[in-house]
Amino acid sequence: MNDKVDKLVIFLAKRDGIDKLVKTFQYVSKLLVWHLETTNPNAAHRAKQCEVASGMSRKAFRSGRFLTGFNTLRRNPGPTPTYKFLSVFGNAGEMVYFFFDHFTWLSRIGVLDANLAKRMSFISAFGESVGYVFFCVIEFMMIKEGIEKERRIKMSLLSESKEKEDEIKKIKVDRLMRLMAVAANLADLIIGLADIEPNPFCNHAITLGISGLVSAWAGWYRNWPS
Numbered sequence: 001m002n003d004k005v006d007k008l009v010i011f012l013a014k015r016d017g018i019d020k021l022v023k024t025f026q027y028v029s030k031l032l033v034w035h036l037e038t039t040n041p042n043a044a045h046r047a048k049q050c051e052v053a054s055g056m057s058r059k060a061f062r063s064g065r066f067l068t069g070f071n072t073l074r075r076n077p078g079p080t081p082t083y084k085f086l087s088v089f090g091n092a093g094e095m096v097y098f099f100f101d102h103f104t105w106l107s108r109i110g111v112l113d114a115n116l117a118k119r120m121s122f123i124s125a126f127g128e129s130v131g132y133v134f135f136c137v138i139e140f141m142m143i144k145e146g147i148e149k150e151r152r153i154k155m156s157l158l159s160e161s162k163e164k165e166d167e168i169k170k171i172k173v174d175r176l177m178r179l180m181a182v183a184a185n186l187a188d189l190i191i192g193l194a195d196i197e198p199n200p201f202c203n204h205a206i207t208l209g210i211s212g213l214v215s216a217w218a219g220w221y222r223n224w225p226s
Contacts (some may be wrong), residue, residue, distance in 0.1 A: 074089050093134065
């Protein structure tokens with residue numbers, strides 16, 4: 001598939017695809033607010049409205065998303081006891097994140113008591129952060145296994161072969177995808193920490209804006225049709 005329009009249509013048909021697009025809007029708007037708030041307050045206000053609307057839209061798109069983690073644990077938690085252990089905590093954290101995100105969204109749009117928003121956001125961000133830590137450990141373990149497998153292939157075959165080249169290529173592509181996942185998880189972890197333990201670094205507009213864009217664009221790369 002070489003047609004870029006076809007790929008874009010397929011990408012945007014996915015829930016993750018549209019989420020990464022709107023996430024880009026959200027964090028570009030956040031950076032614009034920071035850049036314009038002193039020089040052009042009117043434009044900054046409009047950018048802020050775009051940021052808030054994009055964030056609320058993303059929460060609506062994620063309705064029921066917590067079932068993904070539940071289904072992963074039910075169907076295929078991992079190939080070994082270690083992976084299963086890590087997967088349980090990673091997916092449990094993600095399930096907490098997406099489940100309580102429903103209540104954050106409902107309280108912020110006025111369906112539930114607005115005072116619940118901060119508490120629900122904290123619980124959601126805590127679960128999210130725990131999940132990302134365990135997912136990062138899984139990705140690093142998989143990357144290490146891929147590197148070791150690549151070394152074994154190179155040592156076992158003295159002569160060049162098409163099969164050898166294809167296998168090594170697959171390992172390298174998988175490694176790149178996992179590095180993108182790590183980048184996205186670390187970026188989202190910073191955003192989560194800004195909710196859990198507010199501090200000048202994590203809560204700065206530039207830190208949040210760049211972290212959000214790193215996460216969004218890593219997701220773009222991983223979900224873009226091949």
